Amino acid sequence: xxxxxxxxxxxxxxxxxxxxxxxxxxxxxxxxxxxxxxxxxxxxxxxxxxxxxxxxxxxxxxxxxxxxxxxxxxxxxxxxxxxxxxxxxxxxxxxxxxxxxxxxxxxxxxxxxxxxxxxxxxxxxxxxxxxxxxxxxxxxxxxxxxxxxxxxxxxxxxxxxxxxxxxxxxxxxxxxxxxxxxxxxxxxxxxxxxxxxxxxxxxxxxxxxxxxxxxxxxxxxxxxxxxxxxxxxxxxxxxxxxxxxxxxxxxxxxxxxxxxxxx
Ligand SMILES: C[N+](C)(C)CCCC[C@H](N)C(=O)O
Numbered sequence: 449x450x451x452x453x454x455x456x457x458x459x460x461x462x463x464x465x466x467x468x469x470x471x472x473x474x475x476x477x478x479x480x481x482x483x484x485x486x487x488x489x490x491x492x493x494x495x496x497x498x499x500x501x502x503x504x505x506x507x508x509x510x511x512x513x514x515x516x517x518x519x520x521x522x523x524x525x526x527x528x529x530x531x532x533x534x535x536x537x538x539x540x541x542x543x544x545x546x547x548x549x550x551x552x553x554x555x556x557x558x559x560x561x562x563x564x565x566x567x568x569x570x571x572x573x574x575x576x577x578x579x580x581x582x583x584x585x586x587x588x589x590x591x592x593x594x595x596x597x598x599x600x601x602x603x604x605x606x607x608x609x610x611x612x613x614x615x616x617x618x619x620x621x622x623x624x625x626x627x628x629x630x631x632x633x634x635x636x637x638x639x640x641x642x643x644x645x646x647x648x649x650x651x652x653x654x655x656x657x658x659x660x661x662x663x664x665x666x667x668x669x670x671x672x673x674x675x676x677x678x679x680x681x682x683x684x685x686x687x688x689x690x691x692x693x694x695x696x697x698x699x700x701x702x703x704x705x706x707x708x709x710x711x
Contacts, residue, residue: 450506453513454499456707461494462487464700468692485571489544496540498704501533501606513708518620526610527603534602535595542591547574549590549654582657590654593666597646605639609701628705629698636697640689645682647689649673 465487502513508529509521521529551574554566568574578586612631617623623631640647649669656663663669673681 453502457498458495460703462491464696468696497537504529530603530606534598538595543587593650601643608638609635632701633694633698636693640693
């Protein structure tokens with residue numbers, strides 16, 4: 449199995465993340481809170497995404513990354529491979545994403561004199577205490593919503609990227625850096641806009657049960673969120689998600705493409 453896609457995915461995901469982290473945290477408080485942990489985790493998750501995507505395309509079309517410029521795969525194949533990558537990366541992402549959401553939502557000032565100690569002292573402590581209080585399955589809270597969020601939207605991600613690249617690249621040539629940046633940026637936006645409704649639900653599922661259990665499952669969470677807050681709830685954060693998505697994914701795709709061309 450070709451492994452360079454996994455390696456390129458690993459590095460490019462980390463680079464994209466450094467750029468996106470301030471956007472990711474500005475929704476909440478504390479700008480650079482917990483930067484090292486997401487870098488390590490997104491590198492792993494992005495490597496699974498790009499590695500599985502590329503190897504699925506290889507299985508579907510019998511072409512390697514290099515051959516795909518001269519024999520471009522159909523968009524259906526791109527979509528299926530993207531969904532497969534999205535589905536598998538969701539399981540790697542789930543515990544990391546849960547810890548991120550729990551830590552970012554913890555806005556009490558750290559270690560204030562006289563104040564109550566924070567529930568989680570950092571990513572490791574957060575993981576250990578979820579494991580202790582909620583069991584190993586607790587680390588996968590919200591994983592189902594995350595899978596539903598990521599499977600189709602990562603199909604959309606790679607299709608958008610391919611459509612835009614092909615639009616602006618003469619046949620048989622590699623896309624220019626500018627094209628890769630723009631196509632990657634819009635792929636990120638398209639994917640995040642369509643993922644936002646389930647992103648809202650996913651985060652609620654991940655925070656559920658800390659005080660008391662509010663939702664029975666994904667559907668119940670959707671229904672009661674809409675009832676209480678109206679359909680606008682599904683677009684909460686869509687602007688900040690898109691603003692973050694453009695630079696993160698422009699850099700992710702640019703570094704991915706270049707690492708593979710040099711490799
Ligand atoms: C599918 N969904 C839109 C949720 C994620 C897209 C992942 C792409 C990139 N790692 C990023 O964080 O933007």
